[in-house]
Amino acid sequence: MDHHLLEIIACPICNGKLHFDKKNLELICQTDELAYPISNGIPVLLESHARDLSSLEKK
Template sequence: MDHRLLEIVACPVCKGKLAFDKEKQELVCKFDRLAYPIKEGIPVLLEPEARIMTIDEGR
């Protein structure tokens, strides 16, 4: 994931910053506890496509 892209993308729900989870290939919003998938190198920033993170993951 290009770090320049991380500077401009935002969570579509709260407009907050997203963190890159390299292992799971996801962009994570810790505030909303949502993880957006990255498919074929392209972030899918659609709320219906997001995975709800568990309480343990949100820490």
């Protein structure tokens, strides 16, 4: 994931910072406890495509 892109994109719900999960190819919003998928290198920042973080993933 391009570091410059991570600096300018934000969670579509809270406008908070997203963190890249390299293992699962997802962008994580800890505030909303959601993980947004990355499909073919493109972040899918739609709430309907996000998954809830498991209790183990929450910080």
